[in-house]
Amino acid sequence: MGYISRPALVKLRDYKYSGTDKSITSRLILTPYWSWLVTLVPKTVAPNTITLTGLSLVFMNILTLLYYDPLYLAEKDGASGPPNWMYWVWGVSLFLYQSLDAIDGKQARRTGMAGPLGEMFDHGCDAINTSLEVVLASRALNLARSRWTVSSQLAAVANFYLTTWEEYHTGTLYLGVFNGPTEGILLIVGIYFITAIYGTTVWDKDVFETLGLTKIKILTDNLPHYRFNEAFMAFGAVGVAFNVVTSYTNVYKHEKAQGRSVLLPIIRLLPLVISCSLNVLWLSYPTYNDSQIIHSSIFVPFLFAWGLQFAHQVGLMILAHVTSQPFPIFDAMWLWTGLLAADLNAEWLFDKPPFFQTTPERRALAVYATLLISIVSYGRFVYLVINDITEFLGIACFTVRKRDKEGHWEDAKKVDAQKKDL
Numbered sequence: 001m002g003y004i005s006r007p008a009l010v011k012l013r014d015y016k017y018s019g020t021d022k023s024i025t026s027r028l029i030l031t032p033y034w035s036w037l038v039t040l041v042p043k044t045v046a047p048n049t050i051t052l053t054g055l056s057l058v059f060m061n062i063l064t065l066l067y068y069d070p071l072y073l074a075e076k077d078g079a080s081g082p083p084n085w086m087y088w089v090w091g092v093s094l095f096l097y098q099s100l101d102a103i104d105g106k107q108a109r110r111t112g113m114a115g116p117l118g119e120m121f122d123h124g125c126d127a128i129n130t131s132l133e134v135v136l137a138s139r140a141l142n143l144a145r146s147r148w149t150v151s152s153q154l155a156a157v158a159n160f161y162l163t164t165w166e167e168y169h170t171g172t173l174y175l176g177v178f179n180g181p182t183e184g185i186l187l188i189v190g191i192y193f194i195t196a197i198y199g200t201t202v203w204d205k206d207v208f209e210t211l212g213l214t215k216i217k218i219l220t221d222n223l224p225h226y227r228f229n230e231a232f233m234a235f236g237a238v239g240v241a242f243n244v245v246t247s248y249t250n251v252y253k254h255e256k257a258q259g260r261s262v263l264l265p266i267i268r269l270l271p272l273v274i275s276c277s278l279n280v281l282w283l284s285y286p287t288y289n290d291s292q293i294i295h296s297s298i299f300v301p302f303l304f305a306w307g308l309q310f311a312h313q314v315g316l317m318i319l320a321h322v323t324s325q326p327f328p329i330f331d332a333m334w335l336w337t338g339l340l341a342a343d344l345n346a347e348w349l350f351d352k353p354p355f356f357q358t359t360p361e362r363r364a365l366a367v368y369a370t371l372l373i374s375i376v377s378y379g380r381f382v383y384l385v386i387n388d389i390t391e392f393l394g395i396a397c398f399t400v401r402k403r404d405k406e407g408h409w410e411d412a413k414k415v416d417a418q419k420k421d422l
Contacts (some may be wrong), residue, residue, distance in 0.1 A: 003384035008323035009392045015116045015300040015322045017105075019173040022323040023182045026175070030102065030182065038110065039101040043413075047108040048121045049398050054100030057093040058132050064089065065139060072135075074144035074299045075200050084196045087140060090340050091192035097129065098185045111400045112412040116322035117389045120315065121397070123164065124382065126181070130156045131307025135300060137188050140230040142200035148233050152281060153303060154276055155186050155236045157310045159243050161272045164314050166247040168321045169265050170254040176246060179240075191232070203229040270326045271313055272332055282341035286327050296360065298367040305367065308374035312381055319385060325339050336373065 024406050040198070041050065056157065065072075068082030075081050085407075104122060108114040132155050138149040159180055167173045175181060193203065204227050208214050212332045226234060293302055307329070316328040316411045342349055344357045386397050393401035395412070402415040 002388070003381075004319070004323065004388040004392075008325050009388065011324040012116050012322060012389065012393060013130065014324070016170055017114070017119055017173075019175070021175040021179075021182075022177050023175055023179055024177065026182045029295050034102045034106065035101065038101055038106040041103065041177050043107075043111050044228045044400055045107065046396065046398050047104040047111065047118050048399050050100050050104045050107055051122055051125050051316045052398075054097040054104075055129060057097050061090045061093050061136055062132055066300075067138060069139065069144075069221055071140065071297045073143050074139060074140050074142050076204065077145060079144075081200070084199070087192045087196035090136060090140070091189045091196065092299055094133070094185060095189050095191065097180070098189075101126065101181070112396060112401060112402075112416045113395065115393065115395065117386070117393070117395065117397065119322060120318050120385065123318045124311060125313050127196070127311035127320075128307065130160050130294075131303060131310060133188060134307075135303055137191060139197040140191050140200060141232060143203075143229055145299055147289060147291070147294065148230065149299075149303075150280065150294065151233055151237065152268060153279075154308065155233075157238050157276065157307075158272060161269075161310070161314065161317075161323075162243050162247045164317050164321075165265070165268060165272075166251055168268075168317055169251045171321075174247075174250055176243075203227065203232075266331070271329060271331060275309060275313060275331065275337075278334060278337045278341050282344060283289075283335065285344045292360070293363065293367070296363075298364045301371045302367050305371040305374045306380045309337070309372075312374075312378045315378070315385070333374070336370065341372065378422055 021097065023265070063080070066087050068086060069079050071079070073079035101122065102289055104118065108118050131153065134149065134153045138146075138152055143149050143152075163173070163180075178184075207226050207228055208220055210228070213219055245249045248265075255262050255265060279302075280288070283293050285292055291370050293299055312333070313328075313331060316331075320326065320328055340357070343354050346352045346354050357366050389395075390397055395407070396402070401409045402412045404410050404415050404418060
């Protein structure tokens, strides 16, 4: 132990998960399926193993993307086009990820392994998947190297951050009637399947023309003419706006009922704003619409690094939640990202040329160095947190075991039964 303070570790014993799911799809369709699916999993399988298996399927999707389109060009920029079966695999894998992500909590209760480590592990995998799906879905929508992909990244991380921020303040994970883990994932699964059937270029078609609505003047004269992929991004923006309102409403009501400041939670959104602003600033050379990072082979490594930094931020927030600690504000990665962003944009910020990123090769070196630092930083965080929590609570991360009162590893249910007898 050492990363988490002793007083914070003690608070782990008081933590109780609280969640509310208002999704009709989840309650009427998916929950019966999930309840059946978990019965197929042996009770010797640890919940975190199920979660990690689901994330591994997404990693496999990323590997297929990098194999068939390593430059992330998409057909619109000259990619030869991966086989259609790849999108079928992506859709099935994402659906399985959702299924495994949904049953890990049920498995935890079946095996007596429910606790704060499971929630942290689950949220950590979800945070990583958030950015990975941006890369995959943008490829399926034939967007790839475009500012629309950046917009999708912003929308995805904002949605996830807001949900976690809301849980920190209210103590409850709220999932609305239409939420990301349920309907959002099913929507992306549908995108993969449609792309598998019709190809990526189907998303470049005009919505009104394709649906035969051009003769309805009231629509064509008053609504923007979007392509399908652009319309999907606009829908995502509406979703973010709705999530902002509902999340803050829940936090406002809770903080007011507790007699606490309703403005302080807004200040705690600054980490999201600062992180996103620094990354967008870095991308804005020479201009945001003509970014030399977006329109290059280092765009995907850049998104991966950003995603890991985001996962680290969310991990710190969840850790603070389960240990009843102060909200984490500062992130050391801001210094690194800020320096590189300022360096590349030094010409219009300081009227001086860049100090380091003077060539495409040096820009690539900066991005890959950032990716490496992000991997090491987040990997260290995950290792230390898992080690501290498992040692303190006497549990295993990937096996269904706990330590008995004598310090011996035993089956989790056996240890729980002994505690009840006492």
